[in-house]
Amino acid sequence: MRWLFASQLRPYVWLAAGASLVLNLVLVMPAVYMMQVFDRVFASRSLETLGMLSALVALALALGYAMDVVRSRALAWAGSLVDRQLSPAALRASLERASLPGRTRDAEALRDISALRSFLAGSAILALFDAPWVPVYLIAITLMHPLLGVVSAAGAVLLFALTLATDTLTRRAAESAQQHSRAVQRHTQSLIRHAEAIAGMGMASAAVRGWSERHEALISSRSRLGERSARLAALARISRQALQAALLGIGAWLVIGEHASPGIMVAATIMFGRALQPVEQLIAGWKTLVEARAAWRRLEEPGSAQVMRDTLALPAPQGRIDVERVVFSPAAQRAPLIKGVSFSLEAGESMG
Template sequence: MQGFFKAFKSHFFFAALFSFFDNMLMLAMPIYMMQLFDRVMTSRSNETLVMLSLAAVGALLVMWVLEMLRARLLGAASLLMDQSLGGKVVSGLIKSAARLGARDYAQGLRDVAVLRGFLTGNSIFALFDTPWAIFFIVIIFIFHPLMGFIALGGAVLLLLVAVLNEKVTHKPLHDAGLASRKSSRFIDISIRNSEVVSAMGMVSGVRGRWQKMNDAVLEHQRVLTQRTSMINSFTKFLRQFIQIAMLGAGAYLVIDQHMTPGIMMAATLILGRALAPVEQAITTWKGIVDARESYDNLNQLLSDYKEDAGAMALPAPSGKLNVERLAFVTPTTRLAVIKGISFELNAGEVLGVIGPSAAGKSSLLRLVAGVWKPTAGAVRLDGADVSEWTREQIGEHIGYLPHDVELFAGSVGDNIARMLPAKDFSDQVIEAAKMAGVHDLILRLPNGYETEIGETGYVLSGGQRQRIALARALFNKPRLILLDEPNANLDGEGEAAFLNAVNAMKQNKMTVLIVTHKPAMLLHADKVLVMKEGLVEAFGPKDEVIGKTVRTASAVSNIQAVGV
């Protein structure tokens, strides 16, 4: 974030420069008022009145142009910020969401929007103008020390109110934001699971849970509203009180002939200008706090998830996989789910990974894919630690089919092309679909490869989504294929197509890891890895491992439990 402000510091410099001239021109009205009372009305000169009026109007026109330019500069900075940070924030959000126990940055794009709104709103103008309050107070001191002390005291009181505002509203603002985000996420999850909620009559339960969350939001909002309304109303009272004090003191000085009526009116107008940005900062304090919190969030996000850069490009791998003493401990529960696993696969070999539930099979695939960073050990592809590759480099060499399949809003072809324009990669898209055995199925869809899937893939059955996701994994013939329960939603025809796809992968020298509970899915497996409680129970050629495993009764029950 600091880099952004450095990159666009010229915008802020000129905005500050325009603020300087804008505040200088703000003196036009007090000077005009002073000249009217002290010169025009006493001399009764129409010519002087006309010239002063023209000069004042000219100053106001210049001030209007300067304010417009300042607003445009900050608006341009906000758009450049969005263009500069938007893509980086999306990348950071995706990396954060993929990593277990990562900090919650779900509101990252909202934070960008908040900063963009701040740069074009009244809050930042108040921050640019507030420092000039000192300049205006000095001018009032020049008029008369008594009025200067009233102005200074008023400014100090308003600043104390601003500090008090920060103290009494910071916690409810923060708590209300957290509660609101929690409630929003719950509703998002409920909508994604609307079929389950509706089918099982869970609407009242979900509504009740949301109501409790929303009540918490409303309670925080109630406390916040009470405090902000008290502060804002007191600020208005204090502002008017200071104005009355200034007018009263000015009238006293005029009566005692220590100043003219024109100076009294000019000092009052200057005081209004001096205190206006401070008062505006107090009334828009929520926007300032939101912007500060959004800045901190984005700064932390971009620090935690820097873009991949600087790594030397490595040659395309052949698919030789080495897993060396791999271990993984969950950051939140500190539970070891993978405990020193080691094995080796040559390019083109197929490994079946079996074991009971919670054995660590899916976790192993995430570690091999590089989605999770191991606590200890390493995953090497052609001898290079996958952590040495940038995600863009390694990603094109990995095909990953997770247990829970999600497709993106877009066409079938775009999904297979990994959200690249399918029309630019039509040959690769069709080749991947044919290898996955889903080409004919796609052609039977209403618009073939151009069929729009929708945000949840609702136009496709679970089996169709899984087979299209398999084609996505095979796009561009990656060297390492990771399949987590690839047959979970498949019927007999789909399973037959999947086995043909695995055979095609072997023919193309792709290294394949298959997590499965069905023995039929191991038809083309060269080796089998048996896992239990994060450990390797057995590893080796398929027939040897299964034959050795079933020799003991306990092993028989274990194998039956996983369907092998």
């Protein structure tokens, strides 16, 4: 994902990273609040302490809301910048590539740019910004009690391993789905371009059958990818819930043995859930991440625009129009309004 650190995007990425820093520090407050309520407020039965703690956590969450909005807006601005700067060049390259003989006439580069913009506006990239804070949460849990820290670290390693397994198990299916999708799009565009010839030769039924075969392959590849991704995402959700329940049970055991307070038990469970949340989001949004990565790789491939500039040198335009045997019909099924018209006009001349 090194394209995120391009010079044009760097200010927005750093702004999003700074907002993530403040946001993740703020999101520790609910766990601290729970710990203080269980260990101090219940023991002292002080309503003043409860009110002050509640006001502080409310202010902290308001700041967290503001930072979350800033982060989302910064990434949305980055997506708009990618679209604004790359789309004209991509369209120009597509036009030049389409003019070369034997080249497909499609707007694949524009679709790739749209995929990058959607990725920057989605939830998967937010998980990337939150993932570096997982060790911080684990260290905080370890400071509460070493055993809780060991269990939390083991759970985090398990979910990270599940993330790597998601990449391994879905990469080939995702690439297959993308290839089938591009093939169907190119075939559809080809059919539309040659619609008159297909209708004139009575080949519409055969064209639809050929398209249906390609489309069925696309549906099958997408179904395989969706099924595999859904299973892994469900496994990640259940694993996170099971790990939180296990941590809560171990915390209760420590409380019963008077090795930890009830506040530590609850705070560690909340903080552990927050630590695993970005990992779960990464697994759920892995399809979007893979599509964005593949889109950038295709955009990095050397295009054929330079070939056109190197091999085709057009003469300077002249002020002259030559028309020979022009035929014009407003619709394919109507007789032509103009047929067999030829004329020449020099610069400055007009025809009435």
